[in-house]
Amino acid sequence: MIRLYDYLISGNGYKVRLLLTQLAIPFERIELNITKGETRTPEFLRKFPNGRIPAVELDDGELLFESNAIIAYFAEGTPFMPVDRFQRAQVLQWLFFEQYSHEPYIASVRYLVMHPDVADPRRAIVDTMMRPRGYDALGVMEGHLKSRDWFVGDSYSIADIALYAYTHVAEEGGFQLGDYPATRAWLERVKSQPRNIPITQS
Structure with missing residues (x-):
């Protein structure tokens, strides 16, 4: 299952949550408190060197960060991304x-x-x-x-x-x-x- 690293009140995280929900794609959400440095741990930075949420770990283990890159990835081939x-x-x-x-x-x-x-x-x-x-x-x-x-x-x-x-x-x-x-x-x-x-x- 897709793992979404998130901070609940973040609008950047919300973009991903909203799109995945509207596409009916199941995901596991992992809350990280950015004010407590939880995205700056060595473990997180090994996966996501920008040290920010949102970030996703795909089913195949591939990693992706930056909110708009993530939503562009999931929107590909759906009505949320134009063909033209x-x-x-x-x-x-x-x-x-x-x-x-x-x-x-x-x-x-x-x-x-x-x-x-x-x-x-x-x-x-x-x-x-x-x-x-x-x-x-x-x-x-x-x-x-x-x-x-x-x-x-x-x-x-x-x-x-x-x-x-x-x-x-x-x-x-x-x-x-x-x-x-x-x-x-x-x-x-x-x-x-x-x-x-x-x-x-x-």
Whole structure:
């Protein structure tokens, strides 16, 4: 059985959990507390040298880390990954956007808010840099979603899963979504997809 190394409140881990659940792929979830260094042990680092979750151990023993690489792997050959070459590139475009322009700000601010006792130098730039750039990412999403239901083509894909993971809990980091009606409507569409699960469901 697939083994998923995870941290329950992580949006990156949630992406994988959500996709596997929606594909009805069984998996064993192994909880690791990132605030206690449980992904930095020699045993974990031998398998996953980046020292982060999520990470998966496949049935054949192959190992894979980085959330968007993992969901791209499982989406291959399913409706969650388009067949059309250009649309596949668009999926990758939004996966890269999520990791470069969205997650470092929206997810990181949420992490800092939820872990007030963790010492982190980024706290000094939350209001001056991180939160404004998070809103910039939300603005890009809002502009894109004003004229379409999904991020790529006419159907739900891993591009939506990747961006939903931290956007739907952005308010936990103090982001206000009131000025983003198209994004809020999209969040409801994603939430209504079959076998959707909450981020806190293991």
